[in-house]
Amino acid sequence: MSLAKSTLEPSFARPPSAVAIVRAASYELDLGTLIFNSLREFDLHLWGKKVVLKPNFVEPDPDGVINTHPAVIAAARESFLRLGAASVQVAEGPGHERDTEAIVETLRLREHLGPLPGLFVDLNLDEVHRVPLATRASRLKELYLPQTVLEADFLVSLPKLKTHHWVGATLSLKNMFGIVPGCCYGWPKNILHWAGITRSILDINSTVRPDFAIVDGIVGMEGNGPIQGTAKASGVLILGPDPVAVDSTAARVMGLVPERIDYLAKAGTLLGHLQPDKIRQLGESIASVRTPFAVLPAFQKLLASA
Amino acid sequence: MLLQENGGRDDSPEAVTSGRFSDTSSRHFLLSSQNSDGGWGYHPAAPSSVEATAWASLALLARAADPSPAEACVRARVWLLGAQMPDGGWPAFPGQRQGCWATSLAALALHREGAAADAVVRGRDWLLAAWPADRHLGWRLRRLLARGTVVRQDNSLHGWSWTPGTASWVEPTAYALLFLRSLPAELLPPRAAQRVQLGERMLYDRMCPGGGWNSGNPQVYGVAGMPRVGPTAWALLALLPHSQRAENQMSLDWLARACPGIRGAASLALARRCLRAYGRPIGPLVPNFGDLYLRNRFFESVLTFAWVALAGSGEGNRAGQTGRDKATS
Numbered sequence: 094m095s096l097a098k099s100t101l102e103p104s105f106a107r108p109p110s111a112v113a114i115v116r117a118a119s120y121e122l123d124l125g126t127l128i129f130n131s132l133r134e135f136d137l138h139l140w141g142k143k144v145v146l147k148p149n150f151v152e153p154d155p156d157g158v159i160n161t162h163p164a165v166i167a168a169a170r171e172s173f174l175r176l177g178a179a180s181v182q183v184a185e186g187p188g189h190e191r192d193t194e195a196i197v198e199t200l201r202l203r204e205h206l207g208p209l210p211g212l213f214v215d216l217n218l219d220e221v222h223r224v225p226l227a228t229r230a231s232r233l234k235e236l237y238l239p240q241t242v243l244e245a246d247f248l249v250s251l252p253k254l255k256t257h258h259w260v261g262a263t264l265s266l267k268n269m270f271g272i273v274p275g276c277c278y279g280w281p282k283n284i285l286h287w288a289g290i291t292r293s294i295l296d297i298n299s300t301v302r303p304d305f306a307i308v309d310g311i312v313g314m315e316g317n318g319p320i321q322g323t324a325k326a327s328g329v330l331i332l333g334p335d336p337v338a339v340d341s342t343a344a345r346v347m348g349l350v351p352e353r354i355d356y357l358a359k360a361g362t363l364l365g366h367l368q369p370d371k372i373r374q375l376g377e378s379i380a381s382v383r384t385p386f387a388v389l390p391a392f393q394k395l396l397a398s399a
Numbered sequence: 400m401l402l403q404e405n406g407g408r409d410d411s412p413e414a415v416t417s418g419r420f421s422d423t424s425s426r427h428f429l430l431s432s433q434n435s436d437g438g439w440g441y442h443p444a445a446p447s448s449v450e451a452t453a454w455a456s457l458a459l460l461a462r463a464a465d466p467s468p469a470e471a472c473v474r475a476r477v478w479l480l481g482a483q484m485p486d487g488g489w490p491a492f493p494g495q496r497q498g499c500w501a502t503s504l505a506a507l508a509l510h511r512e513g514a515a516a517d518a519v520v521r522g523r524d525w526l527l528a529a530w531p532a533d534r535h536l537g538w539r540l541r542r543l544l545a546r547g548t549v550v551r552q553d554n555s556l557h558g559w560s561w562t563p564g565t566a567s568w569v570e571p572t573a574y575a576l577l578f579l580r581s582l583p584a585e586l587l588p589p590r591a592a593q594r595v596q597l598g599e600r601m602l603y604d605r606m607c608p609g610g611g612w613n614s615g616n617p618q619v620y621g622v623a624g625m626p627r628v629g630p631t632a633w634a635l636l637a638l639l640p641h642s643q644r645a646e647n648q649m650s651l652d653w654l655a656r657a658c659p660g661i662r663g664a665a666s667l668a669l670a671r672r673c674l675r676a677y678g679r680p681i682g683p684l685v686p687n688f689g690d691l692y693l694r695n696r697f698f699e700s701v702l703t704f705a706w707v708a709l710a711g712s713g714e715g716n717r718a719g720q721t722g723r724d725k726a727t728s
Binding site for chain 2: 152153155189190191192193194195196197198199203208209210213215218219220221237258276277278279280281283284286287317320321389
């Protein structure tokens with residue numbers, strides 16, 4: 094289970110984390126080979142394991158800017174199978190749209206993955222179990238969470254590289270909001286907003302810790318994200334086993350200062366590494382792929398240039 | 400082969416796309432997927448949930464004159480009664496500690512079933528006492544100070560929330576209005592009329608600038624929210640007594656324009672149900688339910704099958720039609 098596999102240890106007590114940056118100029122490339130070769134740089138033990146990929150689906154988007162691109166999902170699935178996973182499911186609980194089928198069909202997920210029943214799980218309608226939260230950052234104390242996630246041996250957060258109009262940026266940690274089931278909390282999962290977005294991000298990620306993160310930054314979203322921003326071609330995939338390190342690297346690629354993003358700064362004390370000297374960079378350097386994202390006026394303070 | 404397993408029906412591509420896929424097939428799925436405890440889960444064999452049980456019941460009640468649906472609805476009634484909390488609300492799943500939006504749906508299903516008046520009244524009372532957290536003055540002041548220019552909405556208007564302690568949203572408000580309007584006048588105290596009126600005003604306030612609704616954010620950072628099919632259909636059904644208002648007509652126009660682009664069976668069912676309730680012509684559906692069924696078999700979602708059944712029968716609009724009758728009488 095992804096749930097509470099080990100006790101949390103403060104970030105200062107952890108060894109450095111590796112994060113890979115892979116150039117990928119378009120979704121037409123052989124992403125399967127790119128991701129597989131990058132995954133081999135990490136010491137992953139996946140033989141016989143049940144892997145669950147958790148992309149970011151928000152609402153139907155014919156333009157392909159809002160949601161994790163299906164080519165990345167398919168490539169990740171293929172790669173984890175090649176690494177010996179017994180099964181690789183795709184699971185998501187969109188936050189705004191009840192008709193998940195409308196999202197995956199607009200996304201053309203079926204064309205990339207094949208028949209979806211049995212392979213894709215709508216986490217909003219999954220069987221749920223009550224789970225005490227590992228931390229008390231928010232007042233939530235417990236959440237009902239979906240069985241598919243709780244039974245996963247290896248959970249992968251697969252977000253899109255986007256700005257976010259409430260918290261600055263949405264990456265692999267914020268993406269975990271999607272595991273909170275709509276069948277218990279509604280559409281949107283407003284209980285998380287009332288409990289505080291930053292605090293909820295911390296509680297969810299301390300309780301159900303993603304084992305790996307792959308950020309789809311081939312085309313991201315800048316400005317008024319996560320829905321109404323504009324496409325931003327960044328041409329990168331960012332991946333690693335420490336979601337905080339992956340997200341802070343992604344933020345730096347976006348031209349943001351991760352220490353100024355509230356939830357990332359706090360996550361950097363307990364859930365992973367934020368500081369560059371604790372992140373071992375693989376592949377491309379941040380400087381070589383940096384693509385400054387436009388942000389709303391309320392988030393100008395996050396910019397490295399501010 | 401879902402429909403073959405469930406009684407030897409033919410769900411071959413030819414049969415489905417030739418139009419033989421129908422609301423009858425959906426009801427057959429619902430009958431065969433009822434749990435032994437009398438409820439329905441969101442999928443066959445999943446633990447029974449209040450929402451899935453309510454919608455499956457409502458879909459089957461449209462054919463309650465037939466023996467099998469009638470028996471299934473009685474078993475569902477017993478399950479729903481057992482799931483009601485002492486305070487009159489219903490949780491999403493039995494064992495959870497708080498009532499939620501599912502209260503409207505459970506009470507609506509029981510009222511339509513017609514044999515649990517006391518439970519319906521207790522559900523009504525729970526809903527009338529359930530105010531969203533955005534009603535609190537402290538929150539409204541904080542909102543004004545923190546995001547006064549971010550979100551365009553009138554925070555003095557309140558509907559219903561998904562879960563206790565959270566804000567008003569379009570869909571739970573629409574569900575509550577549909578239930579309350581389904582009740583006869585003798586079951587509606589004056590405070591119910593006030594709540595209904597306030598909920599209606601909240602829905603109109605949350606309409607997107609060009610018509611239609613999303614979950615409840617009509618404008619953020621000065622940018623018009625994008626409407627979506629499901630919330631638009633629910634809001635329009637809840638506002639059916641005001642069918643001639645310009646907002647309703649503008650939103651119906653948006654919904655009609657959106658129909659050809661719908662890619663999910665649930666959205667298509669809700670759109671069809673809504674357009675039918677307003678007497679709008681429904682052209683050939685592209686894609687149609689048969690096409691969509693062949694793609695993903697509706698992901699075996701009990702909700703989707705129930706909504707498809709209601710869309711096909713036209714019976715699902717009774718709550719809204721009752722409201723329109725009241726409004727015009």
